Every structure is written in C-alpha cells, then in structure tokens.
Amino acid sequence: MTEISDTIWLVYNEASGSNDERSLAELEEAIAAAGCEIVGRTCFPDDPAPGPSDLDAAGAGVLAIFGGDGTISSVIRGVYGWGGAVLPLPGGTMNLLSRRMHGDDAMPSEILARIGRGKARKTRPSLIRSRHGDGLTGVLAGPGTEWNEVREAMREANLLEMLTSTTEAIAWSANGPKVACRDVDCGRPEGYAAITINPEDEGLHVKGYFAETIGDYARHGVALLQHDFRNGPHDDLGRHETIRLVCPAGEPMGLLIDGEPFDGAAEEVFRLVPSEIDIVTTSDAR
Structure with missing residues (x-):
C-alpha cells in the first residue's frame, strides 16, 4: 500500500x-x-x-x-x-x-x-470531462432531471413545494424534450427521458431510460431521488471514450453533473479522462 x-x-x-x-x-x-x-x-x-x-x-x-x-x-x-x-x-x-x-x-x-x-x-x-467541468460520479441528461427540484424540496422539508414539483416533474418527464446519442450506434433515434453517463475504467457507461406510462415516469423519478435507476426500463448504450448527446428538438437539455444542475445546450460532449x-x-x- x-x-x-x-x-x-x-x-x-x-x-x-x-x-x-x-x-x-x-x-x-x-x-x-x-x-x-x-x-x-x-x-x-x-x-x-x-x-x-x-x-x-x-x-x-x-x-x-x-x-x-x-x-x-x-x-x-x-x-x-x-x-x-x-x-x-x-x-x-x-x-x-x-x-x-x-x-x-x-x-x-x-x-x-x-x-x-x-x-x-x-x-x-477515471472521470467525465465536459465544457462545464469534470464529473467524478456521473451525468444525468434529459427531462428526467426535473426530479432534482423534488429532491431539493425534500431536503428543505417543504411539503407544498414537494407536491407541486412532483406533479411538474412527472409532466415534464413525459412531455419535455428528450435526449439522444449521436456519432455512435446507441439507442433510439427519438431519444430518451433520461440518459445516464458513469465513469468506469473501461469507458463511459451510458444508459438510456424510457417509459411507456405515467407510472413508469413516476417510478423513474423515485429512482432518481434514490440515485438508483438500475431497475427501471432502459437500453444499455455501451461504453465509450467520448459521447455526444443532443436534443432532437433543438432545445436546451436538462443536465445534472454529480447531482448538481447545469444549463445544458442542445448538444453536449463528454469525454473519459483520468483524475x-x-x-x-x-x-x-x-
């Protein structure tokens, strides 16, 4: 040692x-x-x-x-x-x-x-590098990031704000502009409600999360609050040295890096680098 x-x-x-x-x-x-x-x-x-x-x-x-x-x-x-x-x-x-x-x-x-x-x-x-800085643990992109507002309301023990933000998060997760991978053969061209990127020694591990019903979106939201998406319906999009995410609708994407919100653009690039x-x-x- x-x-x-x-x-x-x-x-x-x-x-x-x-x-x-x-x-x-x-x-x-x-x-x-x-x-x-x-x-x-x-x-x-x-x-x-x-x-x-x-x-x-x-x-x-x-x-x-x-x-x-x-x-x-x-x-x-x-x-x-x-x-x-x-x-x-x-x-x-x-x-x-x-x-x-x-x-x-x-x-x-x-x-x-x-x-x-x-x-x-x-x-x-290994960590994730982007124009916003480095992410040590992970990136979450897409309308599913709206659930971060619910998490903040829970931290502040604000029941009214939590109920309001939960309703808004479910609606935005279902109807907000989705995100998709580009430059690699990974996933649905129409995009996902949430894409996660986690740094591993073998590359950036990318997963795309989708939902078919409002209940699915709610379950995804609960998983986000627990920081555990593993049981939700998703596509494993592989491991990559570099990944480019885009919003097919051309709108700014929701973005969390290490759990903190950032102003995402319609396109964001992430690279695997050592600390x-x-x-x-x-x-x-x-």
Missing part, C-alpha cells in the same frame, strides 16, 4: 445529509485514533475551500472532504495540480464517490481505521 500522509485538512458541509455536530465530533475522534493530525478546518460553502497554497502552508498532505458528491466535486476541482491527495468521506445523501473509493457500506470511522492500519493507497480514477489529482482509496481493505 502507498504511504498516506498523517496531516489532514478537513472540509465539511453542515448542510449535507449526514453532517451534524455529533457526526463531525465522531469523525475528528476517528482521525485522531488513526494517528492523524488535523492541521486545518473549513466549513464549506460558508467559508471558501482551501487552495493548494493554503494546504501547503498548513503542511497538509491529505484534504479530507466530509460531504456529498456535489461538495466533494466542487472542492476537488479547486485543488487540481496540488501535490497531496484527496480523501472523500461519506457525509451526504448519495456518496457515490466515497462508495466507489471505499465500498458501499464503509462509514468514515471504518475508512479512517483502514488508513490507520496502512490499508490505503492513492489512485487517479488530475490523487484520491485516497481503501477499497482493497474490504
């Missing part, structure tokens, strides 16, 4: 799904138990994330990010080129990058314990 630095700058997001005073205190105890020292702290996004110069000045060798995929993705993009390593820790709702690096059920305390036992290494996993910074993985210790 690669030696991992024992000096940590901790970034946490108090608004993320698993973050509260108790979980943060338990995390800091786990860091100490692993023989590591916290040399800096940032409550993001209340305070700006540290840059490479901040980390170097503090003597940090690891940037630990305790938050959801959106938080982790945003912070990582700001430290490209830094000589240290990033440690993603599950502190949000989906935690897809943490699951990819440490396993589905690994909690922060177990991840830190593995590091303390020397069961960690650095890696540069530009080391990321700590403990998956070998499972």
